[in-house]
Amino acid sequence: MGTYFSDIIRGLWSLLIGLSITFKEFFKPVVTVPYPFKTIKMTERYRGHVELIENDEGKPKCVACGMCQRACPSGCISLASKSVSYEVEVKGEMKTKKKKVLTKYDLDFTTCSLCGQCVESCNFQALTFSKEYNLASSRKEDFHFDLLNRLKERNS
């Protein structure tokens, strides 16, 4: 009989403690961010989708070696290039040299797992992570990014 009443009293007391905690929380400030109206700045190391980096001339640094394409676990990078001959002054002489120029850099974001293997594999520091995170669309095609185009848009 004694435990019967002490159990009731102790149970009630534990309930009151719980109530006092939530009551205190009631008057504490809100901790959430009202998302569409206010956003948080992404951290320095945030890994969004990849983005091409430009050199001083505004052209992509990429030399189209294809390392990122091979490193990608999900095969979501496809790039194309063409050979361009250009003239260079070497020791006072004009010489014709050839180099690869990137013509297309497509990222299929639907299969990308944001692992960053492409950025790591790049030997020319031509890729970086973008800070974009609120990508949403109802169409699949919106996630086939033409990174070369994005670079141009960024520059213009």
Add this chain to the structure above:
Amino acid sequence: MSLTIFNALVAVVAAIAFAALNAAYLVWAERRGAGRIQRRPGPNVNGPLGLLQPPADGLKLMAKQLTIPGGADKALFVVAPVLAMVPAIMSFVTIPFSDTIVAHSMNIGVLMLFAFASLGGLAILFAGWGSRNKYGVMASVRAVSQSISYEIPMLITVITIVMITGTMNLKDMVAAQAGGFWNWNFFPSFSSPLMPISFLLFFVCTLAETNRAPFDLGEAESELVAGFHTEYGSMGFGLFFMGEYANIVIGTSLMTILFLGGWNCPFGLYPGVWWFLIKVYLLIFSFIWIRWTFPRTTIYGLLNLSWKILIPISLFNLLLTAGLLKVF
């Protein structure tokens, strides 16, 4: 004659409007309150402070199609949400908000309120059984056993009050508690020393009767998906939802009338409907506060609480009060 019909119509419309408005805005209050307790703002986009959220929700629910599952008992399925809402509204007719604001004061007010309250269990039983869903059946069986076991201590407590005040008319009950707060039934007197415990008991029973957490076993969403209204969408669900809140208002009003002196001011100043509403909404706040603090009980824990703790205590209180009333 025509005037009385008109009066009655006005009273009924007012009761419905009060019930519906309360139901709608208690949802808002619940969500805001839950938000504050959980350190988030709650609905705040539609209108100032999110005050347009309930109409928006209502419109959304009304715009949806009411699907009736194949093999369901159509009649029961359709009747159930109505049965949940109508008794709740009807109960408002007899609740006195103040000395003058009462739709119809009758001598058996308490009895009528409890008669209507019992219908709520029936609505849940119909809903669970009619929707041909195993979760629904399990939930309705739970809810019915719950409402039966909690009506007993609740009624015994009310009998104690009836003995003290000597009337079953809600208005007279409040009148008997006039004066300062020491006259309220909540406070122990020589003839009824266990009244605070009675109040607590009544409070717990009201929580259980209105299917509120921590006694919301009828819709225990972590086990029974949504319990008896698993299959309900559209306004069928909306009616259950509003019925729940209307029941809360009735339960808290009853507590106010029975224990907290109705529209009487604690210090005998300016009695009126405002005191009644303040008390009711404070009680409702405590309901919300409790819901967002505690986990759910088990079905056997719930029945144990009723049969092993609440009923013996309420019976003891009844006997004690009866005896003491004879002495003093």
Add this chain to the structure above:
Amino acid sequence: MTMTNESVKQALRDLFPDPVPVVDEPASEDAEEKEETRTNGVLERDHAAYGYDIDVQLDPGELLAAVMIVDKAGFFLESITGVDWIKNDQLEAVYDFSRYDFDTCRIVIRTRTPRSTPKIPTISKVYPGAGWHERETHDFFGIKFDGHPHLVPLLLPEDADFHPLLKDFKP
């Protein structure tokens, strides 16, 4: 290695009628040939290099006896899996056991069965937890576990008739 584990090792060794001399730690180069032609027996492995201590290979027929020894010594079942040795035309079932106490000892029991008729007795009578692991191995490799009470696909769809981890599996 503590007493319990020594006795387990001895008991496992006793399973083999002709005690094979304990092979020394195979160097990684010539392990290539040895792995292909390894005879049944008990090997002691360096925990730091391989992650387990005792490596047993036996015929499917002796499996239950070995598992009972391990069970009696209080080991728990870590996992069961398979390996497809397509060059040898064999499927290997690998059983991992470990201990709860501080006598850390991981036992690996391997048994091989022909690819065409892969059949291994179930150990779910000894370790009920093997039920799921065996079902999974059946899913992935098609090894039939003789006597398993409920050998239906677990992770693959109910009507799956393919075994994705076989080396000749083409999706």
Add this chain to the structure above:
Amino acid sequence: MSGPIHIQPGETFTLNVGPQHPATHGVLRVKMEMDGEYIVKAETVLGYIHRMHELMGENRTYPQVLPNLSRLDYLGALGYTHGHVLVIERAAGIEVPERAEYIRAITVELNRIASHLFWFGAFVMDLGGFTPLMYAIEDREYILDILEAVTGSRLTYCYYRFGGLYNDVDDDFISATRAFIPRMRKQLKKYDALVTGNIIFRKRLDGIGIIPAEMCRKYGATGPVSRGAGIDFDVRKNEPYSVYSEFDFDTPVYHECDSLARYKVRMDEMEQSLRIIEQGLDKLPDGPIMPKKKPKLIKPPKGDYYQAVETARGSFGIRLVSDGSKNAYRFKLRSPTYSNMSLFDEACEGMLIMDALAMMGSLDLVIPEIDR
């Protein structure tokens, strides 16, 4: 499909809990044979989110598998990637700089706390209390912010590399983690008062959902499930890997075998993880985070390697069978919840459905990790 259900007395009916059910926290299905509210027999059906990570591990080169491991368990991803890099390092014989190991231990423990916090919230939500989940998420956000600033992602980290780390931690990380420790201790006290002491909560767990030690052994249950059954087993202690032998921490063990014991184990583990983080930050050595000599192409020598690590859910093991090429020959993932869940069918027989689901919550299920 005509007429309402007719159940005769004594007749059982089948209840499909899941694959879409609030209590299963994912796409898990349990076919329950019910007698009223009592479970007569249960059969768990898996595979709704099976992705065949093991085949991916065979098809891809070793570095390409790195992101896969964090998709196993979305709550405690770092523990799984830790196991992965450790087994490859063991197989390929790569030396890991000490600083990298310390940072790994600190981040794994942070992630373990985050995982336990989320479990705590979800478990109380299983029991019907919603608010603790929000408090737990608030604290978890703090950890995720710390980890995001270091790793670049919030949930599916890809931070460890064979031989070291993706990038080094900065002073912000250290100060934020140091600030987090006292804050978390305070919060743990709050949870204790709000939830652990609560009479309703205790009544629902105390003595309910018994999983005895022998059952744990037969089914291979590890982690908090076995520690709640009185088994003092923690891979970090029993088979120390990484730098865990350097830390002074305890393994919380409770002997009650019930849901409450498993709950208490996890709550105590958070405190122990805090201790490890504290010591790790104190001892954090300077130095490189990647080894000086690292093979360009990872090709472990032929052999069969095994590595077990203690993740938030139990002992996670990877068996790597290498044939000396740049892909794994066999890449077996031994996930702890798979074994922990397999005993559910037997343990829940004869229980009320609400108790069984509370027990399921106390197993700390992450479905993608069961299905792999």
